[in-house]
Amino acid sequence: MTTLYRMPSLGADMEAGTLIEWVLQPGQTFAKGDVIAVVETQKGAIEVEVYHDGVMGRQLIEVGQTVPVGTPMAELESSVVPAAAPEAEGQPLALAVGARGMGQEGPPQGPSVRQAPSKSVPVAASVAAQAYAQTTEGVMIPGPLVQGGGGAAQGPIRLPVSPAARRLAQQRGLNLDGLAGSGSGGAILLADVQSAVEALASGSPPAAPPGPPPASASAGRHPAHPGLDLAAMRQAIAAAMAHSKREIPHYYLSQDIDLTPASDWLARRNAELPPERRLLMGVLFIKAVALTLKGFPELNGFDREGRFEPSAAIHVGSATAIRGGGLVAPAIHDTDQLDLDSLMARLRDLVARVRGGSLRASELADPTITVSSLGERGVDRLYGIIYPPQVAIVGFGTPRLLPWVLEGQVVPRQVVTATLAADHRHSDGHRGALFLAQVGLRLQEPERL
Amino acid sequence: MSTAMTKDAILAAAQEELTNVAPDLADETIPPDADLREVFDLDSMDFLNWFTALHRRLGVDIPELDYPRLRSLDDVATYLADRRGGHSGRE
Numbered sequence: 151m152t153t154l155y156r157m158p159s160l161g162a163d164m165e166a167g168t169l170i171e172w173v174l175q176p177g178q179t180f181a182k183g184d185v186i187a188v189v190e191t192q193k194g195a196i197e198v199e200v201y202h203d204g205v206m207g208r209q210l211i212e213v214g215q216t217v218p219v220g221t222p223m224a225e226l227e228s229s230v231v232p233a234a235a236p237e238a239e240g241q242p243l244a245l246a247v248g249a250r251g252m253g254q255e256g257p258p259q260g261p262s263v264r265q266a267p268s269k270s271v272p273v274a275a276s277v278a279a280q281a282y283a284q285t286t287e288g289v290m291i292p293g294p295l296v297q298g299g300g301g302a303a304q305g306p307i308r309l310p311v312s313p314a315a316r317r318l319a320q321q322r323g324l325n326l327d328g329l330a331g332s333g334s335g336g337a338i339l340l341a342d343v344q345s346a347v348e349a350l351a352s353g354s355p356p357a358a359p360p361g362p363p364p365a366s367a368s369a370g371r372h373p374a375h376p377g378l379d380l381a382a383m384r385q386a387i388a389a390a391m392a393h394s395k396r397e398i399p400h401y402y403l404s405q406d407i408d409l410t411p412a413s414d415w416l417a418r419r420n421a422e423l424p425p426e427r428r429l430l431m432g433v434l435f436i437k438a439v440a441l442t443l444k445g446f447p448e449l450n451g452f453d454r455e456g457r458f459e460p461s462a463a464i465h466v467g468s469a470t471a472i473r474g475g476g477l478v479a480p481a482i483h484d485t486d487q488l489d490l491d492s493l494m495a496r497l498r499d500l501v502a503r504v505r506g507g508s509l510r511a512s513e514l515a516d517p518t519i520t521v522s523s524l525g526e527r528g529v530d531r532l533y534g535i536i537y538p539p540q541v542a543i544v545g546f547g548t549p550r551l552l553p554w555v556l557e558g559q560v561v562p563r564q565v566v567t568a569t570l571a572a573d574h575r576h577s578d579g580h581r582g583a584l585f586l587a588q589v590g591l592r593l594q595e596p597e598r599l
Numbered sequence: 600m601s602t603a604m605t606k607d608a609i610l611a612a613a614q615e616e617l618t619n620v621a622p623d624l625a626d627e628t629i630p631p632d633a634d635l636r637e638v639f640d641l642d643s644m645d646f647l648n649w650f651t652a653l654h655r656r657l658g659v660d661i662p663e664l665d666y667p668r669l670r671s672l673d674d675v676a677t678y679l680a681d682r683r684g685g686h687s688g689r690e
Contacts, residue, residue, distance in 0.1 A: 417663060420663050424651075424654055426654070426655075430643055473623050473624075473639075497644075498644065505621075506622065525643060
């Protein structure tokens with residue numbers, strides 16, 4: 151039977167998306183979780199996924215077209231009627247770009263949270279590693295979707311290349327240098343690589359690149375990745391935050407936490423490990439929140455026009471800043487089930503892809519709560535603004551040395567101030583306080599995180 | 600274990616790895632003595648990724664205790680050169 155793939159909503163404030171590239175072509179078979187297309191939004195270029203198996207049918211919109219959320223983009227043929235509640239899959243997590251954990255209950259709001267089939271995930275990871283010749287193991291620095299020129303590069307490819315194009319080029323052993331790109335700014339798209347592959351097969355050389363690519367029109371373009379329009383992202387953030395402040399009755403709680411046990415534990419642990427295996431404190435914060443959330447379902451879920459929809463799974467959105475201005479908090483799926491090393495690897499990968507402008511749709515749509523940390527250079531505490539449709543946000547200030555009373559004595563201790571901002575329609579201060587206190591208690595036993 | 604590298608070569612390698620870790624700074628001129636955190640807003644994740652890359656490339660494992668005094672490209676290049684050059688002339 152034929153179903154329609156519609157432009158997904160990739161955020162509470164998204165109204166329309168622009169199709170940048172088709173990844174699936176008519177007649178191609180796909181599996182749940184495969185990327186069907188790349189869509190440009192205010193959050194940058196996002197890979198959107200399909201949520202059941204099938205065969206790609208007719209493409210209904212064209213590359214470059216901007217359509218409202220919900221507009222049919224393509225016809226999909228499938229022999230199976232998608233169930234209202236997709237079953238969870240028992241596949242282990244892989245530490246690679248785009249990998250994720252168990253599925254989410256309930257009908258998909260948009261692209262699904264599914265483990266991508268093994269063929270597509272590791273390929274993306276190895277292409278990412280190839281894009282930067284000097285990249286070290288465990289640090290996934292992907293080739294950004296569209297990247298600005300410049301920078302003396304030795305080895306790393308500096309051309310603007312789409313992820314799908316990279317994958318195909320890597321599969322076919324095609325060198326991208328000197329390839330003509332038909333995308334904006336000279337970007338090499340999947341179609342270009344396909345033409346080059348065909349040209350090679352028929353013995354004729356690929357087309358030579360044209361002159362210097364036209365200058366990017368938008369002044370908000372980030373220098374390293376024009377696929378990320380910072381001005382547009384700023385607008386999206388503004389819309390979401392204004393909506394949040396208008397509609398959500400926030401309450402705020404704050405707790406100073408003795409971070410000395412965690413800090414000492416981390417230092418001892420990291421001292422015995424090489425850099426690629428070390429943990430950052432932020433990972434402990436995220437894990438403590440994820441574990442504590444299991445006992446506080448009213449903080450883990452979504453507001454649907456005033457009605458609370460709890461989430462069975464816990465996907466912490468980790469607020470990540472972009473140098474030059476910009477903020478996004480993509481989901482780390484099933485955060486509570488990840489051990490600290492896996493969580494660190496996922497966080498590194500996520501941060502790299504945020505800064506490179508290549509996130510997946512499910513990472514934007516799926517956070518059930520947000521955690522925001524100021525890091526090492528900041529202020530004592532941060533009061534967050536809830537990102538709709540979530541119902542809570544946890545903030546961590548910059549840890550500092552403070553006088554503290556321990557067993558009747560005043561001693562210097564590492565202290566971090568954690569805050570909770572939550573939606574008073576769905577939880578109250580008593581429960582919020584218990585939650586925050588428990589996060590603090592968990593951080594006293596870092597070895598159990 | 601390590602072949603001799605001039606400090607300039609080490610500096611160049613450090614610059615290249617830094618650009619890999621923070622591609623958005625690729626078009627910037629980073630003065631070797633600039634405080635990378637204060638001036639270029641590099642954070643602990645950036646530094647960890649950078650030191651990971653340098654460990655792989657130059658064979659030097661930088662312990663966390665040494666992080667605070669490594670503020671600029673020059674600091675890092677000098678540190679790496681010292682570590683690679685052994686304890687020549689010193690105890």
